[in-house]
Amino acid sequence: MKPEDEQPSEEELREAAALAAALENDAGGGAGAPSDALETAALLRQARAPLTVSPAHEPITAAHVAPALEGRRTPRPRRGRMWIALSVIAPAAAAGWLFFAQRPMQRLRPIQPRIYVAPPAPSSDLLAAQAAATRGGGPAGAALARLDQEMRAYRRQYHEGLRRGHGGTR
Amino acid sequence: MTFNDPAWLDQERRLLGELRRGDRTAFSRLYGAFAQPLFARVLLPKLGDRQTAEDVLAETFRIMLEKLDQYDDRGGSIWSWLATIAANKARDVERERARRGQALRGFALLSAPLLDAQPPGPGDDAGDAARIQAAVARVMEEINPRYRRALTLRFLDDRPRTECAELLEVKVATFDVLLLRALRAFRERWQAVTADAPAGAGTASLPVSA
Secondary structure, three states: OOHHHOOOOHHHHHHHHHHHHHHHOOOOOOOOOOHHHHHHHHHHHHHOOOOOOOOOHHHHHHHHHHHHHHHHHOOOOOHHHHHHHHHHHHHHHHHHHHHHHHHHHHHHOOOOOOOOOOOOOOOHHHHHHHHHHHHOOOOHHHHHHHHHHHHHHHHHHHHHHHHHHOOOOO | OOOOOHHHHHHHHHHHHHHHOOOHHHHHHHHHHHHHHHHHHHHHHHHOOHHHHHHHHHHHHHHHHHHHHHOOOOOOOOHHHHHHHHHHHHHHHHHHHHHHOOOOOOOHHHHHHHOEOOOOEOOEOHHHHHHHHHHHHHHHHHOOHHHHHHHHHHHHOOOOHHHHHHHHOOOHHHHHHHHHHHHHHHHHHHHHHHHOOOOOEOOOOOOOOO
8 A cells, every 4th residue: 555545544634634724724724733744835835936026025115114214314413412402501501590599589588788887996905005015025925915805805895886786686 | 246245245335324314226225135035045934925024024124224223234244134133023923923823834944954054145046046946846756746746736736625636536635634645755855855955055144043
């Protein structure tokens, strides 16, 4: 008996039916069709004609890629330009924000009147102490101690005048 | 001339520069160089269906245009990068077919031993296609005449199976079994014949991973 005449097994019958279904309808069906037979069938089907892409396919591809090609012709902003623009715009924007944000705060803050407080006139004792310290001759430590004492008194008098000038709040 | 020849590489670099600026003529020339090898070496063998292979080919070129700024040629041709894009897209289609339960298959495993180890050249892949067709003819000569007749009627003449069964004077179910056996006999013989493929043939030029 020739191999092609042998009785098929159940498994072979099932595979043959699945293969037939798969070859009849490529879009679906034929589940369980043997892969080895399907691959061989594909080779035979494609080998009957030259394995060449159809000349009519080029315009189809050209239409498919046209938006991408067009996109390349449209100039796009370059990153370098973007950074240069940002380096100018960002500091300007920050300065503007600071300017406008600070003005309302300044308006809310109570305005302090500028008061000029004249320093008190030096007392005769202070002038004498200064003269004694400058002149020398006597014990230097005593002259300097007296000058220090007179300067402290003068500063107290000056600070008292400032307090009075600011309404006694300081 | 292959895609690795310096003369082609100079031309390719110039065309890619023009393509980056959206030049249609440059696109047309690059399509003319790469479409055929992508179709015959990568897409048709992987997908086993011309219409789908052509659809994926168009998508491959679209992706190329979209990602061209990321491409770094490193002194070589864009061929490998394009073939990888095409192979990835073909794999997506295969996954989708599997998800939908479609039985369509490619024949990449069968044709791989016959593909030239060298990268193809611009617009030219006649060598691979001719080798595949010659091997099919040889294997057909070497298998059982009844199997040959079944395969010829069904695949080369593209007749419906009921007509094939009628011409072979068998029931349709018997023809189905005969066809299955014929395909397996063809495959077995094909593997023996392509194992003796000429030196230099192999899968070296095909992208193996994506």
